Amino acid sequence: MKLFEINDAIKQIVDRDDIAPVTLKDTLDSLELTRDAKLDGLASLIERDTADIDFLTNKIKQLTEQKRHFQNQKDNLLKYMTEVIDDAGVKQVQTKHYILKPRNYRQKTIISDELKLPDTYREKKEVVSINKQLLYNDLKKGVEIPGAHLEPNRKTTIN
Template sequence: MKATEIVNAIEELLDRDDLDPKTLTDTFDSLHGELKDKLDSMVWTVNHIDDQLAPLKNQLERRDKLAKAIKTLENRQRSIKEYIRYIVDLSGGEVITDEHVIKSRKAGGQQLNRATLDESKIPAEFFEEQKPKLNTTKLKKALIAGEKIDGADLYQPRSVNIQ
């Protein structure tokens, strides 16, 4: 077998979906031809695979960079909207500019205010059995029901609606 025939046989083999290392080595062993031709063909194949891998790896790197850029922009947007919400809340909940009507509105139901939450003051009934862990769902329900619990309170989250 000549080097080009060996390369063709290797490429045909590599196109198989069910290729495992044992089949690959058995096939290499069964190829007829001089050892140097077999080795040259295998090295050519390795280099050819490297050529195929390079653009795929570049695509992965571009995808990772795009994902990072998207996350950065989303974080910037969230920060700016939070600041807008803060300013609008200080201005009474609605600001009309030349181009927009900006309203701060309620977003969803009440949420447990974790900024002021002091777990050391919460009664044991609101902790789950395991490592002491606060059951915030139960605590929130109790607060919504009107119970006064030292160390916890509710707040109404707000978001920004730009029109």
């Protein structure tokens, strides 16, 4: 029986007058135990999913840090290799497995001090954002606002 079916069965049994009080109590207890067991299972699944989400969030953070480490290591090794080949005064080096050719790419733009840059190089960007608190307050007061509405937000706490 599904949870909503159990709730409906409880409501139907409570409304009946032709059931003996002892039978009514036993039936209600049985249905409530079934419902409670199913809800307990749902709460257990939610707790497991919450733990999995926390684990994955931490794993993503660790993997991001590892990626940054390896990216920095790769960049430093490439820079070192290029400096060694340039210092040797050759255009390319052929090893057993690779042909290494330093080359020029587009130069990097480095901004050492933003405050010293002339206004010519500054760009003003206008950012528009929604004041959700004001919107909520007005909707709560009953103001009709096109493009927005309040939606119930009910959840069950698991302790």
